[in-house]
Amino acid sequence: QSRGAEHREKGVKSDHEKQYVGFATLPNQVHRKSVKKGFDFTLMVAGESGLGKSTLVNSLFLTDLYKDRKLLNAEERINQTVEIVKHTVDIEEKGVKLKLTIVDTPGFGDAVNNTECWKPITDYIDQQFEQYFRDESGLNRKNIQDNRVHCCLYFISPFGHGLRPVDVEFMKALHEKVNIVPLIAKADCLIPSEIRKLKERIREEIDKFGIKVYQFPECDSDEDEEFKQQDRELKESAPFAVIGSNTVVEAKGQRVRGRLYPWGIVEGKCSAQEWQPGGTGPGRTAGLW
Amino acid sequence: QSRGAEHREKGVKSDHEKQYVGFATLPNQVHRKSVKKGFDFTLMVAGESGLGKSTLVNSLFLTDLYKDRKLLNAEERINQTVEIVKHTVDIEEKGVKLKLTIVDTPGFGDAVNNTECWKPITDYIDQQFEQYFRDESGLNRKNIQDNRVHCCLYFISPFGHGLRPVDVEFMKALHEKVNIVPLIAKADCLIPSEIRKLKERIREEIDKFGIKVYQFPECDSDEDEEFKQQDRELKESAPFAVIGSNTVVEAKGQRVRGRLYPWGIVEGKCSAQEWQPGGTGPGRTAGLW
Structure with a gap:
């Protein structure tokens, strides 16, 4: 949806540039x-x-x-x-x-x-x-x-x-x-x-x-x-x-929605990025994968 | 049970030291x-x-x-x-x-x-x-x-x-x-x-x-x-x-039974020790708490 909005915004700009018959609006x-x-x-x-x-x-x-x-x-x-x-x-x-x-x-x-x-x-x-x-x-x-x-x-x-x-x-x-x-x-x-x-x-x-x-x-x-x-x-x-996650925790100085386990922090951020099995540091993980 | 075995071993030793009537054995x-x-x-x-x-x-x-x-x-x-x-x-x-x-x-x-x-x-x-x-x-x-x-x-x-x-x-x-x-x-x-x-x-x-x-x-x-x-x-x-855990993972150079998450390692060791909520390092956790 955010991509759609972007497209529309681009459309708006080009309409202002060239004034044609009208159906472009x-x-x-x-x-x-x-x-x-x-x-x-x-x-x-x-x-x-x-x-x-x-x-x-x-x-x-x-x-x-x-x-x-x-x-x-x-x-x-x-x-x-x-x-x-x-x-x-x-x-x-x-x-x-x-x-x-x-x-x-x-x-x-x-x-x-x-x-x-x-x-x-x-x-x-x-x-x-x-x-x-x-x-x-x-x-x-x-x-x-x-x-x-x-x-x-x-x-x-x-x-x-x-x-x-x-x-x-x-x-x-x-x-x-x-x-x-x-x-x-x-x-x-x-x-x-x-x-x-x-x-x-x-x-x-x-x-x-x-x-x-x-x-x-x-x-x-x-x-x-x-x-x-x-x-x-x-x-x-x-x-x-x-x-x-509905709680905000601190990871690497940043405040993120996440879960604070004794062995690390899981960040509940949305992204389609795949897990990195080698990455053990906090903040490497996504809410959707 | 391991404590019981220890008690019994102590008992064995003292029986050897002093030879009494017999019921001590x-x-x-x-x-x-x-x-x-x-x-x-x-x-x-x-x-x-x-x-x-x-x-x-x-x-x-x-x-x-x-x-x-x-x-x-x-x-x-x-x-x-x-x-x-x-x-x-x-x-x-x-x-x-x-x-x-x-x-x-x-x-x-x-x-x-x-x-x-x-x-x-x-x-x-x-x-x-x-x-x-x-x-x-x-x-x-x-x-x-x-x-x-x-x-x-x-x-x-x-x-x-x-x-x-x-x-x-x-x-x-x-x-x-x-x-x-x-x-x-x-x-x-x-x-x-x-x-x-x-x-x-x-x-x-x-x-x-x-x-x-x-x-x-x-x-x-x-x-x-x-x-x-x-x-x-x-x-x-x-x-x-x-x-x-049935898999052996490496934590701090030691091989332990545990679970390797991208954000840290959970050790599956038996102990009644309570979780340390502040401890985020691997190997701070126990299998029973």
């Missing part, structure tokens, strides 16, 4: 309109509790969505069912507004019996489709609130030797309805060779079970080589291994 | 007999797969119990039920033999529906009690094979915000039958403050649900102050946070 108009209106993005996060879903969302959008969250104790969790909780936050970046809706699924996979625990989630997604369809079929289509889920981040435990049965069942129940991006959660508890092995295993199992996860679009053929390389690396590193 | 005889016969120890490990049960057992006893283990893939695990698998290994330490039996429970907690997944485990324990009772009631009591489970290490996920419902149900089903030692598995993915918080929460929940975990015996009042202090620290640090 159309992208500009689209740009201005979308800046004014802002964007909607609905992101669902799913996965068993404790995998850092809230932390990652907060780290990604540099916000604090779950200020007044109360963690349930084991007693309450025994009687808990899967809920759907929506958090909305307005984010602004260089004047561009984003209405971010996070759909959280607390309770998923926590029960002793998890049979059909993905049912409330599939129901919710179906409802949003139906609602949008009804609104689109109605008379007043100007201010339709689009609540359809754009993307679902599915958190896989870093400790499973691959996918667990509940992971397979969840993804199979949802892959026709929503873009699933599988993530290896809390990857800072795995050493690089373990991450490689786990990624491979997950990729194999996704193939074998015929699970359709989100496929990144082809990058434009006119992009520069560096970007293409980055894009390739990003695609090859799926399923992404992530870490998140 | 009784402990010596008991010692010799038990050396000859060796000890039996049956340890059960339980907890969902991927929490490092096998790794910890291998690390603890410096052996490789699971040489020919084949990990199941997600497809096989869907149809998997909880099994009971016994591994036996003879270990010798300074001439003292130990017949170690590890009772493993693969498949526990892995299914989508985990209702009563502890049933095969409670059944197994009950069977061993019955078998022993029958043998003890029989005529030939000399060579009774005691297969009763002495201790059960229960692995708790470091990612739960406390105990999960399945943890509570498992421990409640077994706490009257076997000594349960709850462990926080793979604790190297938690920073010190998170470990403290999780330990506190687990202790609270164990209290609240009336779960009876193994209580360490009082140490003898004639032990020296240092040992008493160590004993107190050990008791206070329950439930123990553990890590295990």
Whole structure:
């Protein structure tokens, strides 16, 4: 998205230079309109509790969505069912507004019996489709609130030797309805060779079970080589291994979001850069790899 | 146990010095007999797969119990039920033999529906009690094979915000039958403050649900102050946070069992020493704390 903004800015400049018939300003108009209106993005996060879903969302959008969250104790969790909780936050970046809706699924996979625990989630997604369809079929289509889920981040435990049965069942129940991006959660508890092995295993199992996860679009053929390389690396590193952090620690004199272990600091910075297995110093690591 | 051996060795020496009536050699005889016969120890490990049960057992006893283990893939695990698998290994330490039996429970907690997944485990324990009772009631009591489970290490996920419902149900089903030692598995993915918080929460929940975990015996009042202090620290640090490692890495020129992260090395050495939150160098950490 930041690249898109850059492109548009370049477009704006060249429009000012040469004054032609007028249709050259159309992208500009689209740009201005979308800046004014802002964007909607609905992101669902799913996965068993404790995998850092809230932390990652907060780290990604540099916000604090779950200020007044109360963690349930084991007693309450025994009687808990899967809920759907929506958090909305307005984010602004260089004047561009984003209405971010996070759909959280607390309770998923926590029960002793998890049979059909993905049912409330599939129901919710179906409802949003139906609602949008009804609104689109109605008379007043100007201010339709689009609540359809754009993307679902599915958190896989870093400790499973691959996918667990509940992971397979969840993804199979949802892959026709929503873009699933599988993530290896809390990857800072795995050493690089373990991450490689786990990624491979997950990729194999996704193939074998015929699970359709989100496929990144082809990058434009006119992009520069560096970007293409980055894009390739990003695609090859799926399923992404992530870490998140909401605390600021000091690394090499700089204050970064990270986790301070007795044996080193893990920085929770976003980047697609691969781990350097030889690098043992703090600050060499990224939040996404 | 190593302390016990030390005591016995001291006893041997003083018996040689002064030749009295003879009953002073009784402990010596008991010692010799038990050396000859060796000890039996049956340890059960339980907890969902991927929490490092096998790794910890291998690390603890410096052996490789699971040489020919084949990990199941997600497809096989869907149809998997909880099994009971016994591994036996003879270990010798300074001439003292130990017949170690590890009772493993693969498949526990892995299914989508985990209702009563502890049933095969409670059944197994009950069977061993019955078998022993029958043998003890029989005529030939000399060579009774005691297969009763002495201790059960229960692995708790470091990612739960406390105990999960399945943890509570498992421990409640077994706490009257076997000594349960709850462990926080793979604790190297938690920073010190998170470990403290999780330990506190687990202790609270164990209290609240009336779960009876193994209580360490009082140490003898004639032990020296240092040992008493160590004993107190050990008791206070329950439930123990553990890590295990089967690979040897190089730390500060020494070869140790440990985990080599890009940001530092975690040493998997056994010790009850508390974490030093300030210490960021490699090799400052222990396998049990």
